[in-house]
Amino acid sequence: MFMRMVSWWGILCCVLLTANACKTHKTTGKSPKKEKEITFTKNSLKITEIADKGLIKIQGPTKTLEELSIVVNPANPDYWTGGAQVPLFYFTTTDNGKTWKYDRIKNGNTNVLGDPALTADKDGNVYMIYIGGWTDSGIYCQVSTDKGVTFPGKSTDVLAHKGLIPFEDKAYPCADLSDNPETQNNIYVAWTQFSRYRGISYMDAMYKGFKDSSIILFSRSTDRGKTFSKPIRLDTKAGSATDDDHTNEGAVPAVGPNGEVYVSWACDENIYFVKSTDGGKTFTKPIIATNIVGGWEIDIPGLDRCNGMPVIGCDIAPKSPHKGTIYINWADTRNGTDNTDIFIIKSNDGGQTWSKPIKVNQDDTKRHQFLTWMSVDPTTGYIYCVFYDRSRTKGNATEVTLAISRDGGQTWTNEIISEKPFTPYNTDFFGDYIGISAHSGRVRPFWMHWENHQSTLYIKKYDEPGKK
Numbered sequence: 001m002f003m004r005m006v007s008w009w010g011i012l013c014c015v016l017l018t019a020n021a022c023k024t025h026k027t028t029g030k031s032p033k034k035e036k037e038i039t040f041t042k043n044s045l046k047i048t049e050i051a052d053k054g055l056i057k058i059q060g061p062t063k064t065l066e067e068l069s070i071v072v073n074p075a076n077p078d079y080w081t082g083g084a085q086v087p088l089f090y091f092t093t094t095d096n097g098k099t100w101k102y103d104r105i106k107n108g109n110t111n112v113l114g115d116p117a118l119t120a121d122k123d124g125n126v127y128m129i130y131i132g133g134w135t136d137s138g139i140y141c142q143v144s145t146d147k148g149v150t151f152p153g154k155s156t157d158v159l160a161h162k163g164l165i166p167f168e169d170k171a172y173p174c175a176d177l178s179d180n181p182e183t184q185n186n187i188y189v190a191w192t193q194f195s196r197y198r199g200i201s202y203m204d205a206m207y208k209g210f211k212d213s214s215i216i217l218f219s220r221s222t223d224r225g226k227t228f229s230k231p232i233r234l235d236t237k238a239g240s241a242t243d244d245d246h247t248n249e250g251a252v253p254a255v256g257p258n259g260e261v262y263v264s265w266a267c268d269e270n271i272y273f274v275k276s277t278d279g280g281k282t283f284t285k286p287i288i289a290t291n292i293v294g295g296w297e298i299d300i301p302g303l304d305r306c307n308g309m310p311v312i313g314c315d316i317a318p319k320s321p322h323k324g325t326i327y328i329n330w331a332d333t334r335n336g337t338d339n340t341d342i343f344i345i346k347s348n349d350g351g352q353t354w355s356k357p358i359k360v361n362q363d364d365t366k367r368h369q370f371l372t373w374m375s376v377d378p379t380t381g382y383i384y385c386v387f388y389d390r391s392r393t394k395g396n397a398t399e400v401t402l403a404i405s406r407d408g409g410q411t412w413t414n415e416i417i418s419e420k421p422f423t424p425y426n427t428d429f430f431g432d433y434i435g436i437s438a439h440s441g442r443v444r445p446f447w448m449h450w451e452n453h454q455s456t457l458y459i460k461k462y463d464e465p466g467k468k
Contacts, residue, residue, distance in 0.1 A: 045058070045059070045060045045061045045102060046058075046059045046060060047059075047091075047100050049097065050419065053419060054460060054461040054462065055417075055419055055458055055459070055460060055461070056097055056458065056459040056460075056461065057419075057456060057457070057458055058084075058091060058456065058457040058458070058459075059456050059457075062086065062087070063453065063454045063455070064086065064428065064429060064454070064455050065084040065085065065086070065089070065448070065455050065457055066084065066085065066086075066429065066430065066431025066448050066455055067084065067085050067114060067115060067116065067431040067432055067433055068082065068083065068084050068116075068431070068433070068434050068435045068446045068447065068448065068457065069082065069083045069116050069117045069118045069433075069435040069446070070082040070083070070118065070435040070436065070437045070444050070446040070459070071118040071119055071120045071126060071148075071437045072120075072437040072438065072439040072440075072442050072443075072444055073120050073124050073126065073147050073148065073439070074120055074121070074122050074124065074175075074177060074378070074439055075120070075122065075123055075124030075147065076124060076147060077096075077439050077440045077442040078093075078094060078095055078096045079092065079093065079094050079124070079147045079148060080092070080093055080096075080097075080148075080437070080442075080444050080459075081118055081120070081126050081144070081147075081148030082118070082435070082446050082457075082459065083105075083116030083117070083118050083128060083130075084116060084457060085113075085114030085115065085116055086114055087104055087105075087112070087114075088104060088105040088112050088113075088114050088116055088130055089102060089103070089104055089105065090102065090103065090105060090116070090118075090128065090148065090151065092147075092148040092149055094147070094149065096442075096461075097459070097461055101149055101150075103150070103151070105128060105130065105142065105151060106153045107132075107140065107142075107153065107154065107155050111132045111133070111134045111135050111136060112130065112132060112140075113130070113131050113132050113133035113134055114130060114131060114133075115130055115131045115169070115170055115171065116128060116129075116130050117129045117130070117171060117172045117173055118173075118435075119173045119174050119175045119187065120147075120148070120175060121175040121176075121177070121185040121187070121224070122175075122177055122184060122185055123185065124147045125143055125144065125145055125147075125185075125224055125225070126143070126144040126147060126148035127141055127142075127143055127144075127173055127175065127187055127225055128141065128142045128143075128144070128151060129141050129158070129171050129172070129173045129189055130142075130171075131168060131169060131170070131171065132160070133164065133167065135163075135164075136160065136161065136162050136163060136164070137160075137161065137163065137164045137165075137166065137167045137168050138157060138158070138159055138160030138161060138168055139157075139158035139159050139160070139168045139171045139189065139191055139219075140155035140156065140157060140158060140160065141155060141156045141157075141158055141173075141187075141189070141221070141225050141228070142154070142155050142156075143156070143224065143225040143226075156221075156225055156226060156227065156228065157228070158171065158189050158219050158228045158231075159193075159217070159219065159228075159231050164196075164197070165195070165196055166193050166194055166195050166196065167193070167194040167195075167196060167197040168191060168192075168193055168194075168217075169191060169192045169193075169194060169197065169249075170191055170192055170249060170250070170251075170432070171189050171190065171191035171251075172189070172190060172191070172251065172252045172253065173187055173188060173189045173253070174187075174188050174252075174253045174254055174255055175187055175188075175255075176188070176255045176259055176261075176279075177255065177316060177378050178255055178256065178257055178258060178259045178316055179257070179318075180258050180259030182259065182279065183255075183259030183279040184259070185224065186220055186221065186222050186259075186279060186280065187220065187221040187224070187225055188218070188219075188220050188253040188255070188261055188280050189218070189219050189220070189221075189228070189253070190216060190217070190218045190234070190251035190252065190253045190263050190265070191216070191217055191251055192214050192215070192216060192217075192247070192248055192249050192251060192265075193214065193215050193216075193217050193231075194212070194213075194214050194241045195212050195213045195214075195241060196212050196241060197241060197243070212240065212241035212242070213238035213239065213240070213241055214238060214239040214240060214241050214247045214248045214249065215233055215235055215238050215239075215248060216233065216234040216235045216248050216251045216263070216265050217231040217232070217233060217234070218231060218232055218233075218234050218251075218253070218263060218280065218283070219231045219232075220261075220279070220280040220281075222279075229280075232282075232283070234251070234263055234265075234274050234283055234286065235248050235265075235267075235272065235286060236285060236286055237267075239267045239268070244295070244297045245266075245267070245268060245269060245295030245296050245297045246267065246268055247267065248265055248266075248267045249265060249266060249267070249296065249307075249309060250264075250265045250266045250296060250307070250309025250310055251263055251264070251265040252264060252265070252310065252311050252312050253312070254312040254313050254314045254326070255314060255316065256314045256316065256324060256326070256350070257314070257315075257316040257323055257324050259279060260275055260276065260277055260314075260350065261275065261276040261279065261280045261283075262274070262275050262276075262312055262314060262326055262351060263275075263283070263312070264289065264310045264311075264312040264328050265309070265310065266292055266295075266296040266308075266309045266310055266330070267296075268295075269291055269292055269293065269294070269295045270288045270290075270291060270292060271288070271289045271290050271291070271292050271310045271328060271330060272286040272287070272288060272289065273286065273287055273288075273289040273312075273328070273351050274286050274287075275350065275351050287351070289328055289345060289347075289351070289354045290328070290345050290354055290357060291332075292308060292310070292330055292332045293332045293333060293334035294332050294333035294334065294337065295332075296308050296309045296330075296332075298331065298332070298333060298340055298370060299337065300340065300368055300370050301368075301396050301426075302396035302398075302423065302424040302425060302426055303370075303424055303426055303430045304426045304427070304428065304429055304430055305430070305432075306370050306371060306430070307371075307432060308330050308331030308332050308333075308340070308370070308372075309330065310328050310329065310330040311328070311329045311330070311372065311373055311374045312326065312327065312328050312329075313326075313327050313329070313374050313375065313376035313383070314326045314327070314376060315327075315376055315381040315383075315408070316376075316378050316381075317377065317378055317379055317380050317381035320380065320381030321381075321408070322348075322381050322407075322408035323381065324348070324350070325346050325347065325348055325381075325408055325409075326346065326347045326350070326351055327344055327345070327346050327374065327376060327383060327409055328344065328345050328346075328354075329342070329343070329344045329360070329372055329373075329374040329385055330342075330343055330344075330372065331343070331369065331370050331371070331372050331387070334357075335366075336366060338366055338368070339365075339366040339367065339368065340368045340369055340370050341359055341360075341361055341369055342359070342360040342361045342369045342370075342372045342385060342387050342403070343357040343358065343359060343360060344357070344358050344360055344374075344383070344385070344405075344409050345357055345358070346358075346408065346409050358409055358410065358412075359412075360372070360385050360387075360403045360405075360412050361387070361389065361391065361401065361403065361412075361414060362403075362412055362413070362414045363389075363391035363414075365391045367389075367390040367391045367393075368388075368390045369387050369388065369389050369390070369391065369401070370387060370388050371387055371388050371432075371433065371434055372385050372386070372387040373385065373386055373387070373433060373434050373435055373436050374436065375436045375437050375438040375443070376438070377438040377439060377440070377441065377443070378439060379439060379440050379441070380406075380441065380464070381408070382404065382405065382406050382438070382464070383404070383405040383406075383408075383409055384402065384403070384404055384436055384438050384443050384445075385402070385403040385436070386400065386401070386402055386403075386417075386434060386435075386436040386445035386446075386447060387400070387401055387403070387434075388400055388401075388434075388447070389401040389414075389416065392416070393421050395423070396423050396424060397421040397422070397423050398421060398422055398423065398424060399416050399418045399421050400416070400417055400418035400445070400447050400449075400458075401414050401415065401416055401417065402414070402415050402417045402436075402443070402445055402460065402462060403415075417445060417460045417462070418447075418449065418458065419449070419458065422449050422450050422451050423450075424450045425450070425453060427453070428450060428453050430448070430450070431448055431455075434446060434447040434448065435447075441463055441464035441466070442463055443460075443462040443463070443464070444459055444460065444461065444462070445459070445460045445462070446458070446459050
């Protein structure tokens with residue numbers, strides 16, 4: 001999601017940064033209980049393994065790295081790739097976190113802004129979807145054919161045009177990991193198109209009186225990201241362009257076991273759902289899967305802004321008793337504006353009917369949990385959610401929780417996975433989403449920790465028993 005206030009520090013760092021691209025660095029240190037430090041370049045990037053806590057810590061090269069995405073590679077779960085902005089970076093390990101490679105995402109044929117989002121197909125190709133927006137707006141894709149080690153520096157246009165009218169924002173992809181030979185390895189992308197993005201002062205001045213709206217668009221690639229189809233519209237009622245609950249936002253796609261395509265998003269205190277049974281060529285009309293009480297725009301003390309927008313996933317695990325079940329995960333304030341909670345609903349009939357909301361966070365406090373993201377392991381069907389959590393703290397002090405369900409979302413365990421609490425400040429742009437990916441029992445939550453107005457990124461190495 002585009003920032004209401006542009007980080008000029010991020011722009012300056014983008015210009016001045018001179019990191020050594022894609023050099024491999026190993027951890028050092030003999031004791032697994034000590035931090036093992038990987039320093040890439042002076043004043044640039046530092047990765048530290050906190051081995052006794054199963055954490056990977058990423059610091060720099062700018063003061064603010066946020067809006068995170070991560071993917072565990074289906075072709076080899078020892079490979080994981082993460083993305084962060086600003087500027088737009090990727091981080092890849094090829095050996096389950098022992099060594100790392102990183103670089104900026106560069107683009108020879110258009111501008112790069114941010115909103116990184118990652119997916120990977122069955123063959124291990126990694127797809128980075130991002131937005132442009134400093135001068136020209138668009139949704140772009142770069143494909144790594146070496147499992148995320150390098151990206152080509154040239155993009156494929158999902159949808160691009162000159163200028164900032166309309167404005168393409170917050171795209172998210174998924175790869176078809178089903179066994180359907182007609183759709184397998186298709187790449188699907190859904191996003192919001194603003195007729196004009198409000199809240200940017202110079203755009204407000206340039207386009208005063210312009211009729212504003214937001215719609216949900218969808219595109220697909222059937223040739224491993226070389227080309228994308230002409231976008232189709234999924235919503236039937238345009239939202240506002242004010243970047244609040246009246247705006248159509250938070251579109252995320254998912255794939256079912258037979259190659260079905262599902263998309264959910266939020267607007268006007270509702271979560272909408274559509275599906276396709278022909279590989280994303282056509283979709284059903286939107287239905288309301290559930291209410292998002294209080295709307296997707298949530299007020300969390302200490303954050304400049306926060307959202308509870310939905311994340312969708314589906315169980316495609318061959319031996320799962322819940323195979324085919326669709327899940328939607330979100331946050332809302334139905335238990336009070338001072339008590340944001342995390343919820344999930346599920347459908348066992350392809351999205352025709354939905355369960356009542358199930359609470360994911362297991363505390364009984366009147367404290368906030370927020371910014372959830374979800375991954376459904378395609379090999380086991382287990383569901384994993386990561387979110388920020390204040391159930392054990394006071395004031396604005398914040399921790400991070402990993403929630404796990406192994407019975408189709410009916411019951412949940414919660415575990416604090418952050419190294420220590422932190423206190424955010426609403427003068428900092430916190431970012432609009434975090435990430436998590438699970439495959440073959442490898443679960444990798446990815447989040448931001450804020451201290452002294454600077455972000456540090458963390459990845460948790462959580463493995464299901466017997467899956468190390």
